[in-house]
Amino acid sequence: MVNQYGLIKQIKEYADKNNIPIITDEGISYITNYIIKHQIKQVLEIGTAIGYSAIKMALSYKDVEITSIERDEKRYLEALKNIKKLDLEDRIHLIYNDALLVNLKDKFDLIFIDAAKAQNIKFFEKFEHNLLPNGTIITDNIFFHGLVKKNEEEIESKNLKALVRKIKAYIEFLEKNSSFETQILEIGDGIAVSRRTKTEGD
Ligand code: SAH
Ligand code: MG
Numbered sequence: 001m002v003n004q005y006g007l008i009k010q011i012k013e014y015a016d017k018n019n020i021p022i023i024t025d026e027g028i029s030y031i032t033n034y035i036i037k038h039q040i041k042q043v044l045e046i047g048t049a050i051g052y053s054a055i056k057m058a059l060s061y062k063d064v065e066i067t068s069i070e071r072d073e074k075r076y077l078e079a080l081k082n083i084k085k086l087d088l089e090d091r092i093h094l095i096y097n098d099a100l101l102v103n104l105k106d107k108f109d110l111i112f113i114d115a116a117k118a119q120n121i122k123f124f125e126k127f128e129h130n131l132l133p134n135g136t137i138i139t140d141n142i143f144f145h146g147l148v149k150k151n152e153e154e155i156e157s158k159n160l161k162a163l164v165r166k167i168k169a170y171i172e173f174l175e176k177n178s179s180f181e182t183q184i185l186e187i188g189d190g191i192a193v194s195r196r197t198k199t200e201g202d
Contacts, residue, residue, distance in 0.1 A: 004059070004086065011052050011082050020075065022052040023114065023140055027188030031112065031138060032060035034193075040064055044108040044130060046099045046123050047115030051079030051092070057112075058088050066092045067106065069099040069115075099123060107132045114140040118163055120170040128179075128196075136195050137180070142171065143190030 002010070015022045023031075031053070034040070041063055045054055048070035057066055070076040076096040083092045095102055099115060100122060109132045113123045120139060131137065143149055147164050148171075155161045171192070174182040180194040 007082070007085055008052075008055065011050060011055070014078070015050060015052060020049050021141075022049060024188030027140060027191055028053055028056045030185070030187050030191060032056060034136075034138070035061050035064055035110065038109070038136075040110045042106065042108045042132075043067070043110045043112060044104070044106075044127060045069070045112045045114065046127070047113070048079045048094060049075050051082040051094075053112070053114065054079070054092050055082060055086055055088060058091050059086075064091065067095065067104070067108070068092065069095045069097060069102055071096070071098045071115075100126065104130050106130060107135075109135045111135065111137045112140070113137060117141055117144060117170075118166040120167070121173050124170075124173070124194075131196060134196060136193060139170070139174075139192040139194070141189045142167065142184055142192045145189060148190070 035057060043057055043064060043066045045066060045068035048054055048068040054066045054068045058064060070079060073096065076094060079094055083089055108130055111127050111131055113120060115123065124137060144164060144167050147155060147160065148167050152161060155164060171184065174192055174194055179196060179198040181197050182192055182194040185191045185193060
């Protein structure tokens, strides 16, 4: 019998072997502390990968439920398997689709954006309508492996340069958004914490 700790270790090893970019230890512990401190009940995650962050969130607080969206079939199936192994099917609900095509009616007190980094503004604008009035949106990889802090000339690949520009535009979008107060934290690969200060229609 493998215990919970062993199963999580296996998930991390699988991610490592298959180059699946799961959140850093520091990043996930910030989020799980946030969940506990604010007694978060409903989380929406964009970008499940193999379920690592969703599982860590679910295990951090017994009253939290997670809805998580993943568009890659292989990862989605691996996530399903991992969630079953940990007996968390009741509290982690997976949706296999492109998040930009998913329309949800539910409201969440925390939304965790951790999918295609070039689409962050789109995810934010789409799902802020699913955020409860005092909810928070947390975005991972705000520094994108440190590249966002580099001079553009230092980045050789054109695609990477374009991606870094998009992430910078996202940071600017957050900073200018008057309905949210955003803090950029030097945690893990950089985390943006955006708390809603004004409700839609105010
Ligand atoms: N949150 C996970 C890591 C997610 S990695 C963890 O920390 O454990 C990012 C994932 O987002 C990838 O698996 C990728 O397939 C998925 N993704 C990217 N764009 C997406 C989209 N538009 N809709 C759904 N999933 C997306
Ligand atoms: Mg991430």
